Amino acid sequence: MSATVLTAPQSILTEEAHAKINLYLHVTGKRPDGYHLLDSLVVFAGAGDRLTYFPDATPLTLELGGRFGATLGADAAGPDNLVMKAASLLRAASKPGAKIQGGRLLLEKNLPVASGIGGGSADAAAALRLLNRAWHAGVETSTLLQLAEQLGADVPVCLASQTARMEGIGEHLSAGPALPDCGMVLVNCGVGVSTPEVFRKREGAFHARADLPTRWASAQDLVDSLAQQTNSLEAPACQICPPVQDVLTILAHLPEALLARMSGSGATCFALFSTPDQAYQAAQHLAEQQPDWWVWGGALV
Structure with a gap:
């Protein structure tokens, strides 16, 4: 070269x-x-x-x-x-x-x-x-x-x-399925999780490859489909780091939240909303309640 x-x-x-x-x-x-x-x-x-x-x-x-x-x-x-x-x-x-x-x-x-x-x-x-x-x-x-x-x-x-x-x-x-318009809140409580340890803690059978459509017509359709799937690493991450479960519980109870789940091997969790504005408003409210957490809300790219 x-x-x-x-x-x-x-x-x-x-x-x-x-x-x-x-x-x-x-x-x-x-x-x-x-x-x-x-x-x-x-x-x-x-x-x-x-x-x-x-x-x-x-x-x-x-x-x-x-x-x-x-x-x-x-x-x-x-x-x-x-x-x-x-x-x-x-x-x-x-x-x-x-x-x-x-x-x-x-x-x-x-x-x-x-x-x-x-x-x-x-x-x-x-x-x-x-x-x-x-x-x-x-x-x-x-x-x-x-x-x-x-x-x-x-x-x-x-x-x-x-x-x-x-x-x-x-x-x-x-290529993934075409996504509907929706919003997302991201939360990290500031406690780190070791990816190798999470994988070591995972127990039980492997999960099957997901059956996905070509598109979702609405945010609710997306959530209904995702509810049939999971994050195989969420349970072991919550065992290692209980605050992750606390975050998931709080996200699931946010007004207008459709689904709460952990991303990757943790510890960041997300909640899905019907619109980016709903997600933004929820994030603003949550950030006021939890000033030590990293909180973001808005649209997907």
């Missing part, structure tokens, strides 16, 4: 890293190498981190900001950060004539860390999209997906940040 390294200042670019939510998550099996097989319908919320690139001639660095960036140590912005790993992979995959530059990446961490809504994965996917554009790297979508797989199981689905069905260990993606 031959690329031009630029020294002249270039435009500042920004990319959103939307929160990933598992509307259901079935553990369908386990591979001989220990990885669990999943079936999940993934959607993306308006909430998210934001990645901004300030290009210049200095070596590429990462700076963390935002509500949750301040809680992370300096080492979190080093070469092991998924954003920096994504930059390194993209640099190596760039086409001849790419205009590679250094500079500063500013990651505004608005999403809770390690919380079951794909914050780190969404950040890595945003870095691939942003730098492919900024560097004129010319990396095709198929190659970007291959790079995303190297970064983590949730990164490929975050690359497009569109409703999708995710299977295998996250690498098998297909």
Whole structure:
């Protein structure tokens, strides 16, 4: 790979890293190498981190900001950060004539860390999209997906940040059913849950692959369908972290809430509403009641 390294200042670019939510998550099996097989319908919320690139001639660095960036140590912005790993992979995959530059990446961490809504994965996917554009790297979508797989199981689905069905260990993606207009509230109580421990605590038979329609006509139809599914990791997460169950109970009793469930391996939970405005109003009310929680409400993207 031959690329031009630029020294002249270039435009500042920004990319959103939307929160990933598992509307259901079935553990369908386990591979001989220990990885669990999943079936999940993934959607993306308006909430998210934001990645901004300030290009210049200095070596590429990462700076963390935002509500949750301040809680992370300096080492979190080093070469092991998924954003920096994504930059390194993209640099190596760039086409001849790419205009590679250094500079500063500013990651505004608005999403809770390690919380079951794909914050780190969404950040890595945003870095691939942003730098492919900024560097004129010319990396095709198929190659970007291959790079995303190297970064983590949730990164490929975050690359497009569109409703999708995710299977295998996250690498098998297909279009999800068309969603109706609806709203969502996201809540994280601030207590972390270990993903490996949640998987170890899971008991009982594997869940079957879900039978989904091609579309849902209304939010109620969506909820009726989702009620037949589950999150295989919700029960073990509640055993490990009882506050998750407290959050689910509160969400389920919010006025006009249609469904409450945990996303991913936790600890973030969500509630579905008929409209984004209902979700926003519910989130505002809940945030006043629980000022120490992270609460968001609004539309899906």
